[in-house]
Amino acid sequence: MLTRKQHELLTFIHERLGQTGVSPSFEEMKEALELKSKSGVHRLISALEERGFIKRLANRARALEILRLPEAIKTTPKSAKPSVAPVQQAKVLAAANDVLDLPLHGRIAAGMPIEALEGQNSLSVPAALLGPGEHYALEVAGDSMVEAGILDGDYALVRKAETARDGDIVVALIEESEATLKYLRHEGKMVRLDPANRAYDPQRYRPDQVRIQGTLAGLLRRYH
Known part of the structure; x- marks a missing residue:
C-alpha cells in the first residue's frame, strides 16, 4: 500500500505524462507535493521503485519506467492525448538539471x-x-x-x-x-x-x- 505522498507523486507523474508526454522535473514535483526539498522527491521515487511501481532504466541517465499503477489511478485523465503510449511503455524523464x-x-x-x-x-x-x-x-x-x-x-x-x-x-x-x-x-x-x-x-x-x-x-x- 502506498502512502498518501507516494500516491500523489505517482498520480502527478502519470497525469503529466498523459497531458504532455514529458514527465515533470524534480522541482515541479516538489512544488506540486508541497515538499521542502527535492531530496524528499528522491526518497518518494526510491520508495516507489522498491515497491515495484517504477523502475530506473539502467542505460539511460535520469530515466524511469512506470511499471504499474494502483487501481485508483489507472483511469486515463480526460485531458490525455490519444497518441500517448500506454503506461507500461511510458518513460519518465527527469530534467537534466535535477x-x-x-x-x-x-x-x-x-x-x-x-x-x-x-x-x-x-x-x-x-x-x-x-x-x-x-x-x-x-x-x-x-x-x-x-x-x-x-x-x-x-x-x-x-x-x-x-x-x-x-x-x-x-x-x-x-x-x-x-x-x-x-x-x-x-x-x-x-x-x-x-x-x-x-x-x-x-x-x-x-x-x-x-x-x-x-x-x-x-x-x-x-x-x-
Missing part, C-alpha cells in the same frame, strides 16, 4: 583511518548518480583506493546501510571514532578492510570493532 542536496559529513580516509567529521554542509549531486535509499556525501582523503578509481579530493556518495556483502566498498566506522573507505572482506572470525593500492596493507578487526555505515553508491569529482 540535483539533490546531500548532507556532507566531513572527510573520510582512503588511507589509514581518520576521524569522520560531522558537518552542517551539503553537496549538490545530480539525481542520476543515485539509486534508491537515503544518501550522504563524504570528502575522500588519501590514496589507498586509487586502483578503484577513488582519488584524494573526490566526494564519495554513500548509501546508508548497516550491512554489506564481501567485495562492497563500504564506509566502516572503527572503534566508534574513526571512519575509512575500503573493500569489505570476512576472514574467518575477523573483518578485513582491503585497500585498492598495493602500497597499503589490509586492516583486520574483530566484528565488534567495526560498524558499517554505508556502501559506496557513486563518486563526484571536481576539476580545478
Whole structure:
C-alpha cells in the first residue's frame, strides 16, 4: 500500500505524462507535493521503485519506467492525448538539471583511518548518480583506493546501510571514532578492510570493532 505522498507523486507523474508526454522535473514535483526539498522527491521515487511501481532504466541517465499503477489511478485523465503510449511503455524523464542536496559529513580516509567529521554542509549531486535509499556525501582523503578509481579530493556518495556483502566498498566506522573507505572482506572470525593500492596493507578487526555505515553508491569529482 502506498502512502498518501507516494500516491500523489505517482498520480502527478502519470497525469503529466498523459497531458504532455514529458514527465515533470524534480522541482515541479516538489512544488506540486508541497515538499521542502527535492531530496524528499528522491526518497518518494526510491520508495516507489522498491515497491515495484517504477523502475530506473539502467542505460539511460535520469530515466524511469512506470511499471504499474494502483487501481485508483489507472483511469486515463480526460485531458490525455490519444497518441500517448500506454503506461507500461511510458518513460519518465527527469530534467537534466535535477540535483539533490546531500548532507556532507566531513572527510573520510582512503588511507589509514581518520576521524569522520560531522558537518552542517551539503553537496549538490545530480539525481542520476543515485539509486534508491537515503544518501550522504563524504570528502575522500588519501590514496589507498586509487586502483578503484577513488582519488584524494573526490566526494564519495554513500548509501546508508548497516550491512554489506564481501567485495562492497563500504564506509566502516572503527572503534566508534574513526571512519575509512575500503573493500569489505570476512576472514574467518575477523573483518578485513582491503585497500585498492598495493602500497597499503589490509586492516583486520574483530566484528565488534567495526560498524558499517554505508556502501559506496557513486563518486563526484571536481576539476580545478
